Amino acid sequence: MDSSLLRNFAIIAHIDHGKSTLSDRLLEMTGSLTAREMQAQVLDAMDLERERGITIKAHAVRMMYKAKDGITYQLNLIDTPGHVDFSYEVSRSLASCEGALLVVDASQGVEAQTLANAYLAINNGLEIIPVINKIDLPSADITRTQEAIEQAVGLDATDAIPVSAKTGLGVGDVLEAIVHRLPPPAGDIEKPLQALIFDSWFDPYRGVVVLARVVNGRMYRGQKIRFLSNGRTFQIDAMGVLTPKPVAIEELTAGEVGFFTATIKNVADTKIGDTVTDDEFPAAEALPGFMEILPMVFAGLYTVDSHEHTLLRDALEKLRLNDSSFFFEPESSVALGFGFRCGFLGLLHMEIIQERIEREYNLDLITTAPGVRYRITLTSGEVIEVENPSRWPEPTNIEKIEEPIIKAMILTNEEYVGGILKLVEEKRGKQLNFEYVTPTRVMLTYELPLNEIVLDFYDRLKSVSRGYASLDYQLAGMWTSPMVKMDILVSGEPVDALSIIVHRDHAYERGKALVAKMRELIPRQQFEVAIQAAIGSKIVARETVSPLRKNVIAKCYGGDISRKRKLLEKQKEGKKRMKRIGKVDIPQEAFLAVLRVGEDAQS
Numbered sequence: 001m002d003s004s005l006l007r008n009f010a011i012i013a014h015i016d017h018g019k020s021t022l023s024d025r026l027l028e029m030t031g032s033l034t035a036r037e038m039q040a041q042v043l044d045a046m047d048l049e050r051e052r053g054i055t056i057k058a059h060a061v062r063m064m065y066k067a068k069d070g071i072t073y074q075l076n077l078i079d080t081p082g083h084v085d086f087s088y089e090v091s092r093s094l095a096s097c098e099g100a101l102l103v104v105d106a107s108q109g110v111e112a113q114t115l116a117n118a119y120l121a122i123n124n125g126l127e128i129i130p131v132i133n134k135i136d137l138p139s140a141d142i143t144r145t146q147e148a149i150e151q152a153v154g155l156d157a158t159d160a161i162p163v164s165a166k167t168g169l170g171v172g173d174v175l176e177a178i179v180h181r182l183p184p185p186a187g188d189i190e191k192p193l194q195a196l197i198f199d200s201w202f203d204p205y206r207g208v209v210v211l212a213r214v215v216n217g218r219m220y221r222g223q224k225i226r227f228l229s230n231g232r233t234f235q236i237d238a239m240g241v242l243t244p245k246p247v248a249i250e251e252l253t254a255g256e257v258g259f260f261t262a263t264i265k266n267v268a269d270t271k272i273g274d275t276v277t278d279d280e281f282p283a284a285e286a287l288p289g290f291m292e293i294l295p296m297v298f299a300g301l302y303t304v305d306s307h308e309h310t311l312l313r314d315a316l317e318k319l320r321l322n323d324s325s326f327f328f329e330p331e332s333s334v335a336l337g338f339g340f341r342c343g344f345l346g347l348l349h350m351e352i353i354q355e356r357i358e359r360e361y362n363l364d365l366i367t368t369a370p371g372v373r374y375r376i377t378l379t380s381g382e383v384i385e386v387e388n389p390s391r392w393p394e395p396t397n398i399e400k401i402e403e404p405i406i407k408a409m410i411l412t413n414e415e416y417v418g419g420i421l422k423l424v425e426e427k428r429g430k431q432l433n434f435e436y437v438t439p440t441r442v443m444l445t446y447e448l449p450l451n452e453i454v455l456d457f458y459d460r461l462k463s464v465s466r467g468y469a470s471l472d473y474q475l476a477g478m479w480t481s482p483m484v485k486m487d488i489l490v491s492g493e494p495v496d497a498l499s500i501i502v503h504r505d506h507a508y509e510r511g512k513a514l515v516a517k518m519r520e521l522i523p524r525q526q527f528e529v530a531i532q533a534a535i536g537s538k539i540v541a542r543e544t545v546s547p548l549r550k551n552v553i554a555k556c557y558g559g560d561i562s563r564k565r566k567l568l569e570k571q572k573e574g575k576k577r578m579k580r581i582g583k584v585d586i587p588q589e590a591f592l593a594v595l596r597v598g599e600d601a602q603s
């Protein structure tokens with residue numbers, strides 16, 4: 001299609017500000033879907049999303065829109081994932097667009113994710129149309145929202161479009177604005193092919209499906225293509241666009257967006273941000289902005305029943321087919337047996353994978369405390385990376401430890417600032433900026449160790465701000481920090497799977513809180529159980545679980561047999577998620593106790 005008639009855009013918004021509702025309305029108003037199809041479509045999409053977890057992935061829909069000037073335009077709506085764990089993917093989706101709708105809920109105003117996404121869009125050179133949504137709500141305040149967009153984001157909001165995505169009011173104006181305010185793509189069809197990969201997934205029937213934006217040149221069925229990051233070549237065997245129904249096409253030209261398949265077996269071959277070119281007439285250079293995405297958060301995954309270890313490996317292999325940002329390798333623990341060290345983009349990603357394994361593969365898992373990857377310089381001069389506490393070197397061999405840090409933006413109401421400052425301080429944060437973005441809203445910019453964020457930061461933040469704070473973050477380098485390994489001993493035996501890495505100055509406090517929490521979580525046994533936290537040979541905290549006096553059925557002696565059975569079953573059920581270590585049964589919660597030590601302090 002003539003590229004002057006193309007418009008590629010994304011919708012960016014804070015969670016719940018109405019991105020999905022507005023996209024649905026745009027589809028409906030361009031006739032891409034009838035109201036009846038709409039319902040069916042939404043359901044289909046949900047099933048599909050559940051299947052491949054694409055709520056966290058980007059996808060693209062082509063719509064044909066006949067504007068008031070009588071001309072029909074091709075609009076490509078590129079969806080962006082909505083969570084901080086996936087910000088690289090968001091940035092690549094944005095790089096596939098010329099413009100973005102910035103949707104702000106008129107009753108909530110600008111939030112941290114609104115800002116973070118708006119900045120990403122601005123950095124990618126996108127033209128932004130502010131859209132003020134939910135104007136049907138009595139609490140909607142258009143003028144204040146406009147002011148917030150101008151003050152906080154720094155965009156001119158005089159032309160912001162007020163809409164109700166729910167009723168459809170104003171959505172027609174959004175379509176006209178897309179056509180008249182966003183620029184068409186600038187690519188050149190005569191140049192060698194350069195296409196940007198911004199999403200891919202594994203389809204059991206078609207193999208890997210790749211979503212791409214053609215920047216220059218053309219891409220056609222039968223073409224031999226090459227991926228510039230790894231030099232791999234494939235032949236395109238099918239191409240299509242989502243309308244949102246998949247429709248087969250023969251080619252995509254500069255400026256267009258669509259998907260292709262090319263007998264690619266492994267999702268890991270299609271890296272988001274990579275450039276696709278023609279194998280015979282390759283482009284001289286890759287498109288800018290490509291990065292290998294690396295896992296940032298690591299944890300051990302073990303099956304409760306050690307016989308299920310191979311089933312877990314199969315499950316992980318299958319999941320990995322569809323998710324190249326997730327990493328695993330075998331590890332073993334004295335306490336837990338054979339398992340896997342897994343790397344994730346963030347905590348949400350970890351939860352998604354864990355939940356899928358439990359639900360789809362019906363395996364009961366023990367997850368060890370999540371941690372980050374440290375860079376350690378040894379006294380020998382060698383530099384190693386350690387993400388597993390069990391591989392932590394002897395302190396005498398360590399010259400320097402560096403830990404990953406993030407830059408966090410926290411947006412909140414004035415009244416919660418005190419609580420949040422206390423929290424970031426406790427989490428070793430360093431203030432970069434403190435700014436009133438509106439008379440009552442404050443934006444705090446902090447550097448914080450990633451290690452502290454993966455623990456319980458997000459939950460604690462929600463709790464101290466009663467939900468009125470939003471957080472967005474990105475990786476921002478390394479700090480040299482005096483970290484130490486803290487071991488947990490149960491009945492005098494160190495349990496390797498419970499070891500964690502902590503900051504030296506926080507070790508005593510953390511150890512105390514941790515053993516106290518564990519004492520609550522480890523059920524009483526027939527004998528006394530000592531729980532200790534130790535750094536090297538030094539015990540920093542100790543708690544005791546006192547012995548059990550009666551067995552559970554003693555109190556219904558002689559009584560009703562079904563009640564007895566029920567009690568025993570209940571006890572068995574409780575055991576399911578426990579791991580016997582030495583003579584002590586330790587429940588899953590105890591392995592993650594480190595995530596919950598702050599809980600009592602909050603309430």
Ligand SMILES: Nc1nc2c(ncn2[C@@H]2O[C@H](COP(=O)(O)OP(=O)(O)OP(=O)(O)O)[C@@H](O)[C@H]2O)c(=O)[nH]1
Nearest residue numbers: 013015016017018019020021082133134164165166
């Ligand atoms: N009253 C009103 N409610 C709306 C409007 N637009 C969206 N909503 C509601 O707001 C909620 C969130 O809308 P979504 O479209 O799911 O928001 P989202 O930004 O896609 O949310 P995530 O998918 O969680 O990121 C839903 O309950 C919608 O029905 C609107 O214009 N008016």
